[in-house]
Amino acid sequence: DSGVTQTPKHLITATGQRVTLRCSPRSGDLSVYWYQQSLDQGLQFLIQYYNGEERAKGNILERFSAQQFPDLHSELNLSSLELGDSALYFCASSVGSGREETQYFGPGTRLLVL
Amino acid sequence: GDSVTQMEGPVTLSEEAFLTINCTYTATGYPSLFWYVQYPGEGLQLLLKATKADDKGSNKGFEATYRKETTSFHLEKGSVQVSDSAVYFCALSDPLMDSSYKLIFGSGTRLLVRP
Numbered sequence: 609d610s611g612v613t614q615t616p617k618h619l620i621t622a623t624g625q626r627v628t629l630r631c632s633p634r635s636g637d638l639s640v641y642w643y644q645q646s647l648d649q650g651l652q653f654l655i656q657y658y659n660g661e662e663r664a665k666g667n668i669l670e671r672f673s674a675q676q677f678p679d680l681h682s683e684l685n686l687s688s689l690e691l692g693d694s695a696l697y698f699c700a701s702s703v704g705s706g707r708e709e710t711q712y713f714g715p716g717t718r719l720l721v722l
Numbered sequence: 723g724d725s726v727t728q729m730e731g732p733v734t735l736s737e738e739a740f741l742t743i744n745c746t747y748t749a750t751g752y753p754s755l756f757w758y759v760q761y762p763g764e765g766l767q768l769l770l771k772a773t774k775a776d777d778k779g780s781n782k783g784f785e786a787t788y789r790k791e792t793t794s795f796h797l798e799k800g801s802v803q804v805s806d807s808a809v810y811f812c813a814l815s816d817p818l819m820d821s822s823y824k825l826i827f828g829s830g831t832r833l834l835v836r837p
Contacts (some may be wrong), residue, residue: 610765639822651827664822674759698765702823707754707773707815711825713765 612637612701612714620720626687629717633680633701639663640682641702641711642674646695657682658704689721723819724749726827728812735835736800743797743810743831745786751818755779755788755795756810756825766811769797802835809833 611634621627633640642654653666657676668674670690676682686693696718700711729744747753754773758766770779775790784799795812812828 610767612765624820634775639823643825653824653826656822656824659814664820664824665825700766700825706823707817709823710768711823712769713767715765 610628610712610714612712613701614697614698614714615718616717617715618718618720620722621689622630622722623689623691625689625721627689627719628684629684629697629699629719631682631684631701631714633699634712637701637703637712638680639702639704639711640680641700642682642684643698643700644695644717645698649695651698654684665714667707672702686719691721694719694721707710724753724814724816725813726812726826726828728810728831731809731830731832733831733833735833737837738801739753739835740799741799741806741833743812743833745795745797745828746811747793747795747812747814748815749793749816749818751816753814753816754823755786756796756813756815757784757786758813758827759809760809760830762808769810773805791796802833804834804835804837807833807835808813 613632638659654668656663702709752785770781772779772788813825815823
């Protein structure tokens with residue numbers, strides 16, 4: 609158990625819908641990263657938050673957005689869903705953002721868009 | 723941009739065989755290097771890491787050495803077990819361009835160990 613929790617574990621929805629994925633980092637971790645794992649794109653970085661502020665953006669679609677709240681949990685919002693958004697979404701957390709630090713991954717949310 | 727290339731799988735070995743999974747990288751700066759493992763139906767777990775040239779990361783019998791001259795970080799284990807069957811990901815973090823320690827992953831290598 610990494611100490612990072614993600615809800616829900618599974619999500620099935622229809623095209624055009626909007627969903628919210630939730631991540632609770634390990635106690636004391638300030639950084640949250642979101643990654644997408646799909647068969648065709650592999651594991652890709654989406655976005656990072658550090659202590660409530662956006663730190664870096666990767667290949668995140670404009671239909672997707674995220675935020676980190678004062679209690680440090682984070683949410684990833686996916687809207688106008690398409691079939692190709694079906695994937696496993698991971699969040700990871702670390703204490704800060706440094707060379708020696710380890711990112712700890714949650715179990716992921718599996719999203720299926722029908 | 724930065725990238726990681728690892729050998730295609732699946733790799734199928736008999737128990738107690740020697741394992742090598744090749745990983746090479748391209749980076750703008752001076753990256754940290756990682757191996758993560760994903761067991762079926764689970765998230766990613768850090769297996770080992772190295773943050774500077776010639777460092778050797780090791781854990782659970784797995785080893786990898788940061789080779790700056792060959793831009794490589796190959797994963798090795800002397801004697802694999804059935805329980806090592808999983809997908810292994812090589813990754814780097816390189817904050818030079820955007821100050822982020824985000825991970826850039828290779829495509830993953832599936833290992834299957836037969837009894």
